[in-house]
């Protein structure tokens with residue numbers, strides 16, 4: 175990890191007019207600029223087709239900050255956007271890369287950037303390989319400074335396509351120059367998992383199969399497929415959410431303490447978790463994994479259509495919009511502890527939450543006193559709330575010894591008194607500083623694909639009975655049975 179706090183760099187942004195750039199990247203870069211975490215010596219070259227010139231891009235960026243950012247200070251915004259330049263460029267057209275190189279070299283001198291270059295691919299994945307190859311062939315990666323490639327998800331569609339893409343980008347960039355974005359790794363409370371585990375004497379000794387009965391990870395959304403059916407219908411929940419975000423949370427919860435907090439040491443521990451995942455038992459897949467697709471229903475009191483009635487979705491689509499699974503990690507620490515994972519669209523609430531359920535103590539003295547005894551839980555609230563809750567049993571005030579469950583709560587928003595930074599802001603800053611810890615290494619990507627491919631292969635050959643959950647619910651009943659047969663049930667994602 176490097177230590178420069180506000181390094182100068184050129185950022186070459188492919189997909190400068192896209193949704194991601196507009197909603198996330200410009201407001202995040204602007205926040206870094208305002209906080210002084212972006213050196214004044216920076217320039218952004220936006221690449222897309224629909225705009226004409228620098229002035230139009232600067233207006234576009236300004237509009238993005240005013241719409242999605244937290245500032246209305248025109249003077250600051252204008253100063254920020256003056257660093258933006260535009261090249262109208264079809265990425266499939268080889269000739270335009272020469273022009274791009276001329277512009278980049280000029281800005282490098284003008285802003286004294288020392289040849290530092292970040293190439294950000296915020297466009298459809300079909301272009302990732304082509305762009306990376308051109309960057310090398312046309313000399314854009316020939317530089318005396320650092321060169322880094324930031325690549326958006328999805329990283330491939332399955333293991334085979336991910337390998338092909340990786341080979342293409344590795345021709346132009348070394349592994350340590352590739353920053354594969356998983357925006358969950360930029361979330362405040364996802365980054366907090368390691369701190370909670372490794373800095374608290376009361377948790378780490380209990381963090382194993384002797385004391386934990388099961389771990390539940392839920393990421394539910396109320397949104398449907400929106401305008402993304404062309405992508406989503408070919409992916410489904412397993413590729414869109416499980417292969418990346420959900421698996422990443424599993425690795426952070428299950429990994430061994432790293433020797434040091436360095437990128438390589440942390441990644442190496444995460445990889446070991448993925449290697450220890452019990453392979454998918456294809457013959458008994460229904461005992462471990464459940465898929466679902468939403469039908470019509472109600473979200474926040476409003477009628478919404480089913481997935482198959484959404485724009486650009488085939489009316490017989492077999493794509494899952496819901497996934498639930500029981501993952502087993504066959505190693506010394508976790509043997510016998512199920513990790514239940516579920517995610518879906520059009521569910522009852524927007525929430526990402528992790529519940530660590532501890533085992534009941536072997537002989538509870540208060541069991542027969544008419545007490546209300548509940549298992550100890552550690553709940554990590556990822557979003558929309560950020561914080562942790564510890565569920566304990568205490569004596570109910572008054573005469574006699576009767577127990578009652580209570581919750582100890584910590585909310586990061588409450589304590590820090592300010593909104594935590596947007597995930598993209600943190601990840602962009604990490605990339606500028608050369609810290610790849612919160613980006614995914616190729617080995618993690620490959621192992622995650624290998625795991626989910628096995629499930630997809632079975633599902634793709636079996637017709638599904640869809641729709642099987644109404645919009646606004648918590649998913650199909652089979653997902654409840656998954657836990658019930660192990661003697662557990664899903665903990666509520668709604669805070670009481």
Ligand SMILES: NC(=O)C1=CN([C@@H]2O[C@H](COP(=O)(O)OP(=O)(O)OC[C@H]3O[C@@H](n4cnc5c(N)ncnc54)[C@H](OP(=O)(O)O)[C@@H]3O)[C@@H](O)[C@H]2O)C=CC1
Pocket residue numbers: 188189190191192193194195221222223224225263264265266295296297298299326327328
């Ligand atoms: N949007 C989001 O919230 C998220 C997006 N992502 C990922 O980020 C990436 C971008 O997504 P998103 O912004 O939504 O996509 P959009 O479709 O909104 O934007 C695509 C961008 O690519 C440009 N583009 C398309 N074809 C070409 C071409 N031939 N030559 C040059 N530019 C081209 C478009 O510009 P123009 O039409 O002007 O040429 C536009 O700027 C994808 O990989 C997506 O999976 C990941 C997580 C969340």
Ligand SMILES: O=C1O[C@H](COP(=O)(O)O)[C@@H](O)[C@H](O)[C@H]1O
Pocket residue numbers: 393395414415526
């Ligand atoms: O990567 C993706 O994530 C979003 C959910 O992200 P969150 O930060 O709002 O939890 C999901 O809607 C989208 O389908 C997926 O591509």
